[in-house]
Amino acid sequence: MPTDLPDQTAALPAERLVTDIEVSTLIAPRKPVGSSPDDDQTGVHALLSGLPEPDPMPAYLIERISASLAAEQAQRAVLASGASVVPLLATTRRRRGRLLFSIAGAAAAVGLIGVLGNNLLRDNPSGGVTNAASSGLASAARESARLAGPSSGDKAAPGAATRAASIQIRVSAVRYTQATFVAQARKLRDVAFDSPQPMATDSSGVGPIGTTSGLTSCLRAIGAGGAQLVQADLAFYEGQPAVIIVATTDGVPTAYAVGRGCSPADASLLHQGIVLP
Amino acid sequence: MSRLDDLLELSDRELLSAHCAGDADAFGEIFRRHRDRMWAVALRTTRDPEMAADAVQEAFIAAFRRADSFRGDAAVTTWLHRIVVNSCLDRLRRTKPVVGLPDADHGDLADRHDHHHSVDVRLDVQRALEQLPEGQRVALVLVDMHGLSITEAASILDVAEGTIKSRCARGRAAMVPLLGLPAPPDIPVSHPPKEPMAPS
Numbered sequence: 001m002p003t004d005l006p007d008q009t010a011a012l013p014a015e016r017l018v019t020d021i022e023v024s025t026l027i028a029p030r031k032p033v034g035s036s037p038d039d040d041q042t043g044v045h046a047l048l049s050g051l052p053e054p055d056p057m058p059a060y061l062i063e064r065i066s067a068s069l070a071a072e073q074a075q076r077a078v079l080a081s082g083a084s085v086v087p088l089l090a091t092t093r094r095r096r097g098r099l100l101f102s103i104a105g106a107a108a109a110v111g112l113i114g115v116l117g118n119n120l121l122r123d124n125p126s127g128g129v130t131n132a133a134s135s136g137l138a139s140a141a142r143e144s145a146r147l148a149g150p151s152s153g154d155k156a157a158p159g160a161a162t163r164a165a166s167i168q169i170r171v172s173a174v175r176y177t178q179a180t181f182v183a184q185a186r187k188l189r190d191v192a193f194d195s196p197q198p199m200a201t202d203s204s205g206v207g208p209i210g211t212t213s214g215l216t217s218c219l220r221a222i223g224a225g226g227a228q229l230v231q232a233d234l235a236f237y238e239g240q241p242a243v244i245i246v247a248t249t250d251g252v253p254t255a256y257a258v259g260r261g262c263s264p265a266d267a268s269l270l271h272q273g274i275v276l277p
Numbered sequence: 278m279s280r281l282d283d284l285l286e287l288s289d290r291e292l293l294s295a296h297c298a299g300d301a302d303a304f305g306e307i308f309r310r311h312r313d314r315m316w317a318v319a320l321r322t323t324r325d326p327e328m329a330a331d332a333v334q335e336a337f338i339a340a341f342r343r344a345d346s347f348r349g350d351a352a353v354t355t356w357l358h359r360i361v362v363n364s365c366l367d368r369l370r371r372t373k374p375v376v377g378l379p380d381a382d383h384g385d386l387a388d389r390h391d392h393h394h395s396v397d398v399r400l401d402v403q404r405a406l407e408q409l410p411e412g413q414r415v416a417l418v419l420v421d422m423h424g425l426s427i428t429e430a431a432s433i434l435d436v437a438e439g440t441i442k443s444r445c446a447r448g449r450a451a452m453v454p455l456l457g458l459p460a461p462p463d464i465p466v467s468h469p470p471k472e473p474m475a476p477s
Contacts, residue, residue: 041461044449048421051402057316057333065334069308072341073301080299175331239331 067241067260071171071234167212167230174235176244176257178271181237185255186276188233189246209243209260210234218262219247222269224254234260237270246276289353297345304341311354312337314423315361321418322365324403328372329365336364351432358425359433362415369411405455413448420445 040046176184208214215232219225227247234243237257245256253276259268284306287295295303315336319329340360347356406414419430420441427445431438453460 040449042449042453043458044452045421054317054320056313061330065337068338069341
């Protein structure tokens, strides 16, 4: 550095004095070294960014998620339809009270179904059925009578809210697993029983199993055709679209997991029937 | 113009708005557009194809249901990334740490166009990433592997940009010995002038 330059610093205010180091700091502000890709000295950024992309989402997963979204859309359509829900029967006689719903009037046009047991309508000591006056209930009653099949007699299912053969179907995103199947099925038995939700028919895109007639066929395929009470959850079992069924026969609830294609030709049994404690 | 063509013309934001307004097909288009990228993020974050599949499915269902929570202050892809990454991290925290890749996963992770050497490099990188703390690993996945900006990554993880920078720097530094890379030269804070490039 030349030393014969005139000293000009004395003419400058103190706050204007800067050193070489401070100037370089102003030009290149202090920041963590390697914090941005551009100044990564390790080479790790270049290595990671150069890796090939994973393969596209596999087809099975596309189908699985598409089915889930279709079910979500179906449920959204049901809620958006503004269907009127008429409570048909309320009972508090048992340790679990429950409301059974029948969808009436214009709601039928969008394929909403609430299924009532045949015995419930014909022989209910509480007389709750007589409170229902909507004309739509008559057609629902005929439908439920056809689906319930032959009467299973007057034997009451111990612990059940009614004596009736009843089918309830819901859609959920519950992920059932083999390890926790019993606990989850018990929850289905309890929770679904209290607040059944109407299930759209084929518009959900889940196939016949999402309808009461399809479910009834499936029940026969797995040997549960004589159940008085059926609670079905269109959900997932071990990551695959499935139907979880709790079929109560003579007071004994048995849980199954079947594939969405369950039919008389192929039961698609994913989890053998297991009696719930 | 078909219905599908109509959807293709819409931006992500417009599709999301249409979905919130009740359009039955709009979200399907969002899924179609972004499924591969979200799958890649889930796969790289979890390092487990089965967990990634569950996480990304859960994420898209959550996005479908909570579409009206999208405030529009970030890109739709950023919003989707956030849901997917959170879904992955939730699952990872509920399970035991993955010590190493199961043999069956090697085929799933390898690109079908990959050469053997590239597969080896990818597996080495995966194993090295597994050694990092979760925050550093996720930061490197988003910034280095997926090319997201610091700002985007910060938004996705809901942390400050400085935190992302710090995690990236520390993560990269930690990866050097894990990958057997040469240690970077010490660099002073005030960078010396660069030497002129040698003539080619």
